Amino acid sequence: MPQPGQSHEKDPRWTAVDTYSFGHLHPSTRISPSQSALQHALDASQQAGLPDIAVSPSQGKYLQLTARLARSKNILEVGTLGGYSTIWLATSSPNVKVTSVEVDMHHANVARSNIQTAGLEDNVDVIEGPGMDVLPALAQQVRDGKRPKFDFVFIDADKENNWNYVDIALGMCEAGACVIVDNVVRKGQLAEETDDPRIAGAKRVVENVGRDERLDGVVLQTVGEKSYDGFLLAVVK
Numbered sequence: 073m074p075q076p077g078q079s080h081e082k083d084p085r086w087t088a089v090d091t092y093s094f095g096h097l098h099p100s101t102r103i104s105p106s107q108s109a110l111q112h113a114l115d116a117s118q119q120a121g122l123p124d125i126a127v128s129p130s131q132g133k134y135l136q137l138t139a140r141l142a143r144s145k146n147i148l149e150v151g152t153l154g155g156y157s158t159i160w161l162a163t164s165s166p167n168v169k170v171t172s173v174e175v176d177m178h179h180a181n182v183a184r185s186n187i188q189t190a191g192l193e194d195n196v197d198v199i200e201g202p203g204m205d206v207l208p209a210l211a212q213q214v215r216d217g218k219r220p221k222f223d224f225v226f227i228d229a230d231k232e233n234n235w236n237y238v239d240i241a242l243g244m245c246e247a248g249a250c251v252i253v254d255n256v257v258r259k260g261q262l263a264e265e266t267d268d269p270r271i272a273g274a275k276r277v278v279e280n281v282g283r284d285e286r287l288d289g290v291v292l293q294t295v296g297e298k299s300y301d302g303f304l305l306a307v308v309k
């Protein structure tokens with residue numbers, strides 16, 4: 073047994089608590105259409121060979137409830153994968169619009185199919201391309217009055233660009249908008265010296281949010297079936 077404080081590995085209790093909690097809060101005896109669409113998205117993504125790196129069910133539910141609490145109407149997501157987190161966000165309220173950006177054409181196609189199966193094609197637009205090309209173009213459309221401002225942003229793509237995505241998103245967000253960045257804790261490496269560019273990307277976004285007068289943020293560490301990680305949550309002033 074590793075000593076307390078020494079283990080950065082997955083603890084079976086974390087998965088057990090996720091399974092227990094999600095199972096009781098969303099029992100399979102009253103499974104909703106969106107629950108089966110979410111499960112289908114995971115199964116179809118696995119079938120299509122996508123990596124198993126979507127948010128967990130509890131994390132997805134947390135994103136959905138946060139978007140609902142914020143009364144979000146226009147959501148921007150960077151990093152669609154198979155559309156699992158997208159479906160959680162797109163079911164946060166009846167008329168919500170999600171614009172999700174994905175660089176990998178295969179991932180984008182799998183996501184579109186999963187979103188269609190979920191009956192959410194009118195709520196979701198998957199845009200193919202690198203975030204650093206697509207986000208500036210979206211910001212221009214917002215400035216031109218061709219698209220509404222965003223009130224919720226979920227960043228979960230190439231970690232090196234975390235801060236760049238937040239910075240560009242700020243130019244197209246309403247006051248009070250909620251920004252969430254996934255995977256900033258990375259088994260505690262956020263607080264360690266390292267050369268890993270993905271951890272550098274997590275450090276940069278945390279440090280820059282702290283410096284930026286436009287934002288008020290917090291890092292929430294999480295454990296669960298996806299091991300030890302965490303979200304950065306920031307609110308646009």
Ligand code: SAH
Binds near residue numbers: 153202228
């Ligand atoms: N949000 C998803 C998981 C995203 S995994 C979920 O929880 O269900 C990260 C995704 O970001 C991958 O599909 C990857 O192809 C995509 N990605 C990587 N670099 C990117 C870039 N530069 N621009 C847009 N998407 C990118």
Ligand code: DHB
Binds near residue numbers: 125228229254255
């Ligand atoms: C990875 C990416 C993610 O967005 C995530 O939530 C977990 C893992 C990865 O690239 O390994």
Ligand code: MG
Binds near residue numbers: 125126127228254255
């Ligand atoms: Mg992630």
